[in-house]
Amino acid sequence: MPSETVNYEADGLAMKGQLFRPAGAAGPRPGVLVFPEAFGLGEHALSKAERVAGLGYVALACDLHGNALQVTDMEKMMGLLGPVASSPAKTRARAKGAFDALTAQPGVDAAKIAAIGYCFGGTMSLELGCSGAGLAGIAGFHSGLASVTAADAGNIKGRVLLCLGADDPGITPEHRAAFEAALKAGGVSWDLHLYGKVVHSFTNPKADALGRPDFARYDPHADAESFEAMRRLFEEVLDKAG
Amino acid sequence: MPSETVNYEADGLAMKGQLFRPAGAAGPRPGVLVFPEAFGLGEHALSKAERVAGLGYVALACDLHGNALQVTDMEKMMGLLGPVASSPAKTRARAKGAFDALTAQPGVDAAKIAAIGYCFGGTMSLELGCSGAGLAGIAGFHSGLASVTAADAGNIKGRVLLCLGADDPGITPEHRAAFEAALKAGGVSWDLHLYGKVVHSFTNPKADALGRPDFARYDPHADAESFEAMRRLFEEVLDKAG
DSSP: OOOEEEEEEETTEEEEEEEEOOTTOOSOEEEEEEEOOTTOSSHHHHHHHHHHHHTTOEEEEOOSSSTTOOOOOHHHHHHHHHHHHTOHHHHHHHHHHHHHHHHTSTTEEEEEEEEEEETHHHHHHHHHHHTTOOOSEEEEESOOOTTOOHHHHTTOOSEEEEEEETTOTTSOHHHHHHHHHHHHHTTOOEEEEEETTOOBTTTOTTGGGGSOTTTBOOOHHHHHHHHHHHHHHHHHHHSSOO | OOOEEEEEEETTEEEEEEEEOOTTOOSOEEEEEEEOOTTOSSHHHHHHHHHHHHTTOEEEEOOSSSTTOOOOOHHHHHHHHHHHHTOHHHHHHHHHHHHHHHHTSTTEEEEEEEEEEETHHHHHHHHHHHTTOOOSEEEEESOOOTTOOHHHHTTOOSEEEEEEETTOTTSOHHHHHHHHHHHHHTTOOEEEEEETTOOBTTTOTTGGGGSOTTTBOOOHHHHHHHHHHHHHHHHHHHSSOO
16 A cells, blocks of 8 residues: 655654555545554554555554654663653654644544554553543553553543553553553543453564563464454544534 | 243253254354343343344353243342352353253254353353363353452363453452453463443343442443454354364
8 A cells, every 4th residue: 555754743853654545535534643662663553554544544654753763672762762751741742743744634534533552652642642632532552551640531532442461561450450540530431452361562463573472472363353443443433423 | 033942951950041043054053152140041141142143153042040030139139149159060050051952952063162141141151161161262241250260260271251341349450350360370361351431231231220320331332342352252263164
């Protein structure tokens, strides 16, 4: 599927996203922001955005580090991510730039936008929702939860879906419990799908290349189920009339 | 959809189940046991069994109290349920009778059986799995979890799906944590779907008639999502080749 490069500014960085349009759309279509894993915009998020466009939505695969920078080295990634992940304001700014870029595109129904993301990209989706952005739905896949407070959650406007590996070492039962409590206190409608025997990065077929199977491992069942759950969320919040 | 009464014996009781067959099946089809809520076999489980047959499976809506007895009074129900719920052996015996009855039916592929259940019926499905019965899949909807131990879980042969209201007063986060730990220790493959703002009996359109909305309440979203998750479980474990 062909894509268009979309240049936008976010958090002071020059961002390069990739926009995928559904075939044969007549009139504006709902839009979906696809935020990548912490390593930056690459094959994984691009392939998911392409599949989202295949469902009939305009999908923007979003940049994270600027200039579509990708890193493979874990330490370099942590060095880049640290200042962003530790600052909800920076995280939200990077997400908001993508939101503004997508809603400004021709052929996008700006009143029907969802955000999804993987790993830190899921956190970006949640933080964007917590900033009060007009998101009809948010889906996070193996995404960090720790930063969501009850006050923040109260700003979330749409439905939230979280898909997590039960054995993800980075997302503990305590994180989940705090997240549930925050969403409940914030009055958010949410679903949490938890997969047994599954760890981090279960949506990424290349996860095994990291060589840390106790931390990151592809899981075909969890990948398929979580994608389908997201598709149904979109049906519910993006396709309904009005 | 027409159904056939199936008489069987379980735990010393004369049971009356209702069997629903898919239309136009050529050759044996996988079978699904449908265990009712604690009030006994009635409209709710019958309607779910009919929908399961509509998916292409032979569905047995199972008896719980014998002679298809239904109760509406909460105290009377608790009196009937107590001796069963407090005895895994009795719970398993009532479920096993249904399993034997279904697998003995003509037109049923006895190697491909799933069990689902609502409330205490979900517990029956899990207990049947814990007894080592040949179940390819188990789905529990707002079902009690407290009785599953790690040793028991080790006997479960198929994939488990649990669909729970996050605010169900009878199924606490502690119950869920213990359940997760037991399934993990038992090496079971499982998914847990948790619905925010949802309490007990969310699959039952008549739940609101109980007049206890903080305890039992129908939820169209959770009902639809959990049915769909079950359908996909069946596709995965009942429809695959071999």
